[in-house]
Structure formats: structure tokens, C-alpha cells
Amino acid sequence: MNRSYRGMSAEQRLADRRERLMAAAYTLYAKPGFTATTIERLCAEARISNRAFYECFGGREELLRAIHEQCVEESMAAITKALQDAPQTLDGQIKSGIRAYIEFTTADWRRARIMHLEVRRSGDVLTASRQRAVEMFARLIEEATIAYEPPPANLHLLSLAMVGAIQELLIEWVLADPAPSVEELVQVALLVFRRSFRTVDDGV
Template identity: 75%
Template sequence: MTAAYTLYAKPGFAATTIERLCSEARISNRAFYECFGGREELLQALHERCVEESLAVVAKALQEAPSTLDGRVKAGIRAYIEFATADWRRARIMHLEVRRSGDVLTASRQRAVDSFARLVEEASADFPQARSLNRRLVALGAIGALQELLIEWILADEQPGIDELVEVAVHIFIRGLSAS
């Protein structure tokens, strides 16, 4: 898994063969197939691990956040962005390779988006200003925007700063959730 974590991040899923994975991990092809049905299954396992870890980080941040809509949004977004960007490989797998892999991660990606959308819905449920719109649709739109901000962070020649990413994402989430 460690070899795949690095290779799937760069040079990327499409460019990483099983032979290269096994060589990097210093295992035989047979040993690989005793653990995984193929490189797609390994990518899914890596993606799901990253998602589970990030969900836990965000849920903890939301629990510890001030009990205001702004406080929860800021805490959740900062926790997610800092977690995703703390390791470039994680950011690439969760936001770039998940798209580049085609149909391989479609179901896994949808489960992740749904889980994060539920977190946003739950975190905003107690606030009257967040009730006028369909919170699920707002959450999905804001999550999509956050993903694009992180793709920009990954691919930009001059990466935006983490504080700037947080500021923009918080603005998008708050404006979406506070709209009437």
C-alpha cells in the first residue's frame, strides 16, 4: 500500500503497472494478487482509507468547533484542507487520481461525496439561516467547489496558500448555506 500511495500519486494510476508496484514494494506479483484482485482494487482501498481518515478529522473538528454556523464551517473546512494538503500524495489521490481513474473509483467517490454532504447537512441543521435551501444540494455544490480549489492547489505553478484556500472555501460554504 505504501508503494501504491506514492506511485498512484505520481506518476499516477494510469502509468503505474502491477510490475512497477511489486518492484517498488519488493514483493512478487503472486503476493500482490493474494492481497488484491488488481491495481484498481488497491486504488479503491487507498482512496477509501484517505476518505475515512479525513471524515474522522473533519467530524472531530466539527465537534470541537464553536456552536455557530460560521464556527462549524471554518473548523470543518480548515481541518479538511489541512489534512488533504499535509501530504501531497493524499491530495493527489483524493482529488486528482480519483477523477483520472475513470470508472474505477466512481462508486467510491460518490460514497465519499455523500458522506461529506451528510456532514455538512448535519453541521448546518441547527441554524435557521441554513434551512431555506435544499442543504444537500448546497453541500454538494460547495464540496465540488472545494475539490476544484484543491485541484488548483495540486496543479498550480504557484500554489495558493492554505489560509487562502480556507478563506475562499469558507466564503463559498457560508454564502451557500446562508442564502435565502
């Protein structure tokens, strides 16, 4: 029998605990970081017991993967919408996609740190998740540019290189003091993309 407690079913309580753990990890895994965050600290922040933690996640690593994948999904959704609304030109697609990703990522410092700093500091925990994300973003670049003029090099490799360039710019934004402005990041990324894809600013 599925008993309710304080008006919540067992499934609702589990979902509530999972959501609270995700919220706690989103902040703590960003700072002080994954390696410095214990299960006890996560539970204290989420106001649940250690036992309840293991009803939601198999460990800190599984929770980190869930947070990272959520960040990636939200970022992909933001870029996809921007590309759909963008002018249907090569430069229009590049400009809208880059701005959407950089602005969305930097809008929340926790998202930026998890996606571009903790993803590397966590060792092997996010290796597979990170690789999937890189492939997804590279494929998005390919799909957004393939309908236009032929690229000057292997499109898949060029797209991977563009993903790497933006990652390094965002790591600089996270770590530098003072940090470069978001507009500086966008303009540098645009310069790299335009030169790589042999396009010029068409004013859009």
C-alpha cells in the same frame, strides 16, 4: 497447520505484504499516477513477488479503491473531530470543518492528488467510491448545519455544491504553479460557504 516464517504467521505475512503494497501505491498512484503504474512497479517498490500481489489484491483497481477509501476515512475522522471541538455556532462549525479538511488534505501531497486528481483520471475505477465519498462529505455538512438557521435552498443540494467547490479549489492547489497557499484556499472556501449559508464571521 499455520506455519511461521521468520517469526511471522501466514496471516501476519499477508498483512505485512498488503501494508507494503498500500504504502507503495500511496506514492506511485499519486505520482506518476494510476494509469502509469504497473503491477510490476508496485511489486518492485513493495519488495514482493507478482504472485504475492494477487494474494493481497485482485488487481491495480482494487488497490486504488483501498487507498482512496483509506484517504476518505482519515479525512472524515479529522473533520469529525474538528466539528466536535468547534464552537457550537453555524459559523464556528463551518470554519472548523473547512479548515480541518483543507489542512489535513494538503498536509500530504499524495493524499491531495489521489483524492482530487487521480480519482478523476482513473476513469470508471473510482466512480462508485468517489460518489460514496461525496455523499458522506455532503451528509457531514448537512449534519453540522441543520441545527442552525434554515438554509436558503435545498440543504442536500447546497451541501453537494459546497463539496464540489472545495474539490475544485484542491485541484487548483495540486495543479497550479505556483500553487495558492493553504490559507488562501481556506479563506475562499469560507467566503463561498458563508455567502451560501447566509452567515457572517462571528470572530471564532
